[in-house]
Structure formats: structure tokens, C-alpha cells
Amino acid sequence: MTVDIGIIGLGAMGSAAAWSLALRGATVLGVDRHPLGHALGSSHGKTRIIRSVYSEGNIYDALVDEAYAGWDRLEREFGQAFFRKTGGLDISVRADGIFQEALAAAKTSGKPFEVLEGQAIEQRFPALDLNGRGRAVYNADAGLLDSDEASAWMRADAIRRGADLRGETPVAGWQRVSDGFILKAGDEEITCRKLIMAAGAWCGALVPALQPVLVPERQVIAWYRADGASYDSLPIFQLETDTAERFYVFPPHRGQGLKAGLYNHRRERGAAHIAPRGVDEDDLALLAAGLSDCLPGVDQTPLETAECRFTLAPGDRFIMGCMPDDKDLVLLSPCSGHGYKFVPAIGEIAADLALEKDPAVDLAPFSVERVLS
Numbered sequence: 001m002t003v004d005i006g007i008i009g010l011g012a013m014g015s016a017a018a019w020s021l022a023l024r025g026a027t028v029l030g031v032d033r034h035p036l037g038h039a040l041g042s043s044h045g046k047t048r049i050i051r052s053v054y055s056e057g058n059i060y061d062a063l064v065d066e067a068y069a070g071w072d073r074l075e076r077e078f079g080q081a082f083f084r085k086t087g088g089l090d091i092s093v094r095a096d097g098i099f100q101e102a103l104a105a106a107k108t109s110g111k112p113f114e115v116l117e118g119q120a121i122e123q124r125f126p127a128l129d130l131n132g133r134g135r136a137v138y139n140a141d142a143g144l145l146d147s148d149e150a151s152a153w154m155r156a157d158a159i160r161r162g163a164d165l166r167g168e169t170p171v172a173g174w175q176r177v178s179d180g181f182i183l184k185a186g187d188e189e190i191t192c193r194k195l196i197m198a199a200g201a202w203c204g205a206l207v208p209a210l211q212p213v214l215v216p217e218r219q220v221i222a223w224y225r226a227d228g229a230s231y232d233s234l235p236i237f238q239l240e241t242d243t244a245e246r247f248y249v250f251p252p253h254r255g256q257g258l259k260a261g262l263y264n265h266r267r268e269r270g271a272a273h274i275a276p277r278g279v280d281e282d283d284l285a286l287l288a289a290g291l292s293d294c295l296p297g298v299d300q301t302p303l304e305t306a307e308c309r310f311t312l313a314p315g316d317r318f319i320m321g322c323m324p325d326d327k328d329l330v331l332l333s334p335c336s337g338h339g340y341k342f343v344p345a346i347g348e349i350a351a352d353l354a355l356e357k358d359p360a361v362d363l364a365p366f367s368v369e370r371v372l373s
Helices: 012-023 059-077 098-109 119-124 146-160 200-206 208-213 281-294 339-353 368-372
Strands: 001-007 029-033 049-050 084-085 088-092 114-117 135-139 141-145 165-166 173-177 179-183 188-197 215-224 234-239 248-250 259-263 303-311 321-323 327-333
Touching: 001 012, 001 179, 012 029, 012 146, 012 339, 049 059, 049 339, 059 098, 059 146, 059 339, 088 098, 098 135, 098 234, 114 119, 146 165, 146 339, 179 327, 188 339, 200 208, 200 303, 208 368, 215 281, 234 281, 248 281, 259 281, 281 303, 321 368, 327 339
Parallel strands: 001 029, 001 188, 029 165, 088 234, 188 327
Antiparallel strands: 049 141, 084 141, 088 135, 114 135, 173 179, 179 188, 215 259, 215 303, 234 248, 248 259, 321 327
């Protein structure tokens, strides 16, 4: 079988790439070792955060703009809104940290924002209880995304447009040939002119040059009962504690409960933590401590829990671009645990690279050369 573009990995990024390429008329074959829509990588968890004031730095500003435009496009294409605007807070109870980072990003981005301090945060959002200690940047354009639904829709529409997307199809290997690549996928050999690698935590095993710089990290999230208007009107938020831990929260959404997680969780890193092992009491104690710091009225018995994986790259940045020694091989992951909001933009970038077009966004801060140098 011969196609224009092969894709390894059909999580969020691979699905977005397949959709963008199918829209442009390319012949696409994508494979994933697990069932499509599985909960073993980085793309599941029902919802994700989106923020236009991006405390991670201004290198993301153009990508943020493209992402918001992309979610608008998905809404027009699908006739369904995947984005719910809730507003968003970046809160510190320390002297520096995420508040200062968000404030610097807000001032240089030109995006609208407000600064809230002390009791003003709790007066605005009564469910929060920070003992009057917090300082926050508020961004009204932030919100949450129905991520699982969006990923499923992109795959379904890509298939409708002719893409061949296969779950439970592990890649035994791939090799470069004169006119492209040969994938050994399932019981078949597939020839493709260009190859997009979007395999997340498995990317290092497939591209050995990247193995030393990609670090899988186990994460845990949970959903909690939080009834009442004060919880329903919460924004999404990140809270940096006295010990520099960063706790993140989504308001209740579509009957799912309030969602919470802790960045870097227990710092369990390495290939041994790719396979799920289940959520334990130590995991839940960390999340309960985070809730106690800001939402003490929430019942700390979870309604549901889940594990996922970050795949960390140097500087917690993304990797997007072509391999330095092979412009036909496109790297599209990892995203260091904060990439989902950019899915529509990154899908377009992947399609541009695979079809030898210039992306709308400068990829120098995210290049493969950067992490291999």
C-alpha cells in the first residue's frame, strides 16, 4: 500500500494532522498501537484548559492566536462548540512564580487582563478560599475544551474524507528508502512519501536520536462533587503554592464534576512509568492537599480518577519540525504536558510541513535542532 503521508500515533496531535491533511486532499494512513481514543497516553481526560495569556512565555503568542482561530474553525466545520469560555486565573501565594510570569506575558501579549489581589479574588469568586493571600492575573478569554469529543470528531471527519486511520496497529519498525519510508504496521508494509511522528511517550523508542531528551512522566487527575452556583461560576485556574507546586482546576462541566490535577504530580519519570498502574492513596492525598489550599468546601472523595502521561522535552517546550538530516520526517510530539489547547494549530503546522509549505508560526523555538544540539 502506498500513501502520501504516514502518521504514527493518533492521539490529539496525530488526529489533528490527519484531519488537516485530509481537508487538503492528501492520501493519509495513520496508525496507533492502541484502540483509537484510548486512555493510555496524553490525549484523554475529557477536558483541557485554553488560555490566551500564556504564562509559559511569549514564544507561544503566535501559536495561541492560531489555536483560538483553529477552535473557531472547528466549531464552524462541525456545527458544535468544543470551547466553553469560563475565564482563567494564574494565582500565586508566593512572592514570585506564576503570577509574575503571567503578568509579564499579559503585558507583552496585548491580550486583555486584570490583576486581582488578596480578598478581591475571593470576592469575585466566592468558592475560592486563599485566606486573602493570593495574587492573580485574570484572563476573561480562557476556558475549557471538550478534548475527547474534539479528537474523536477530527478522526471521524478525516476518515469521512478518505483517511485510513487504524487503531490496535503497532509499528514494528520503519525505514528510510529512496522515495520515502516503509512502515511495518500490523501485518502490512506501507510506503509513504512523508512520515509524521506523533507517538508521544513512545516517540523516543521510534526515533532513537530523541530518546535521551524525551522524559515520560506519570500524571493523575480526578473529578470531585462540587455543587452550587459558586462552583459553577469558577474560572479555570492554576494555583502556585508556597512550595512552588502548581495545582490546576476546572469548574464542573456537563455533569463531570470539578476536575483537579497537580503539575508533575509525584515526579515519577522515565520509561517505567509509561504503562498505567492505577491510582493509589498517595496520589489522592496530593490532590486532596491541593483542594484544601484553595477549595476547602469540595468533597475530597473523588467521583472518578484517571492516569495520563506527559512527555517532557527540554525547557518544557514542544518539539515541532523536521529532522535536521531528513526534511521528509516530521516530529510532532511531545508537548511537555501543555499542548492540547494548540491542537488545531499544530495539525495545520504538520500539514504544512508534510506538504512542504511554510507554517504560519515561527517554529525555531520548538525545532528538533534545539533539543539535539
